[in-house]
Amino acid sequence: MTIPFHKPTQLLAVIMIGSMILCACATPPPAVIEADPGLLRVGVSPDAPPLIFKQNDEVSGLEADMAAALADHLAKKAVFVEVPWEDQIPALLDNRTDTIMSGMSITLPRQHMIAFSKPYFKSGLMILVKDLHKFTFITNRETAFAQSITWRIGVVKGTTGEAFIRQKSTGAKAIRAFSNQDEALQALMAGRIDGFVHDAPIVLMMAAQHQTAGIRPLPIMLNDEHLAWGMRKDAPGLVEAVNAFIDQAKRNGTMQTTIKRWIPLAE
Structure with missing residues (x-):
């Protein structure tokens, strides 16, 4: 499924x-x-x-x-x-x-x-961002990886999201590991990171819960x-x-x- x-x-x-x-x-x-x-x-x-x-x-x-x-x-x-x-x-x-x-x-x-x-x-990994209009040029995983050199990326410690980003985005401006997704969300909302990479169902739920704060998922899957x-x-x-x-x-x-x-x- x-x-x-x-x-x-x-x-x-x-x-x-x-x-x-x-x-x-x-x-x-x-x-x-x-x-x-x-x-x-x-x-x-x-x-x-x-x-x-x-x-x-x-x-x-x-x-x-x-x-x-x-x-x-x-x-x-x-x-x-x-x-x-x-x-x-x-x-x-x-x-x-x-x-x-x-x-x-x-x-x-x-x-x-x-x-x-x-x-x-x-499932797979997705990227959660704030102010989706700033990321409209990201249309596939390749452009996401290329653009990641300018991003501060948040992940949760010990997850596949962390392992994936450390392998695929070695040129990222910064990779910041958090203890849990709530800490990462707060960092995203405060502008301390530019994107949060996590499991797709969780990213979508977080986006649904925080729409009024401008939190949105990039509509691409980074992996399977x-x-x-x-x-x-x-x-x-x-x-x-x-x-x-x-x-x-x-x-x-x-x-x-x-x-x-x-x-x-x-x-």
Whole structure:
């Protein structure tokens, strides 16, 4: 499933509508949950709407919906373990969580450390800017890379956005890594950076929420990424069960329905 970005204004409108849909999700448990055969401990960093975030003090979003459905498929109870993004893989490897369901992209370095499920969603990176009219000449990724030598680019530490920009925009005026997307957004709004590179669904949601401040996405994709769920390599049975769930959810249409609830124009 992919996201088309040729109609940014329409997309922002439906993303805003989608963000208003409530989902009944499990209440986050205490920070440390012991392993239990009846529990699926789901590692989340709930600061990335529409994928995973807090709504009315509950963990919500696309990943939260899928976690609840996955747990039901496994005859387990889903409990959300809130983990800082940079601690997601260490928490999994330390057996503090059973799976990462927090908008994680498949990358080779991550594959060396953990096992991934089959991809469930095709996404990519986008650039969030202030005052879109200043960037109308950016029509494709090539012109974006060429122009980046004049930009101060913001990224979130430890994300594929940071790795991508450090590789592709070595001539950037500055690359500034933030602890989370909210810090990057504040820097963009204050004019301390010229663009913020992050996952497309999150960029679109941020743009929808801050339209009145002139925050807009550039309507281009910088790359292709595949989102999946992370598990320990010493848990092959869980990986197989999760893959079976993904196959079933795609066959019966529940995967597409859930994705469209949170990202309405996904194809």
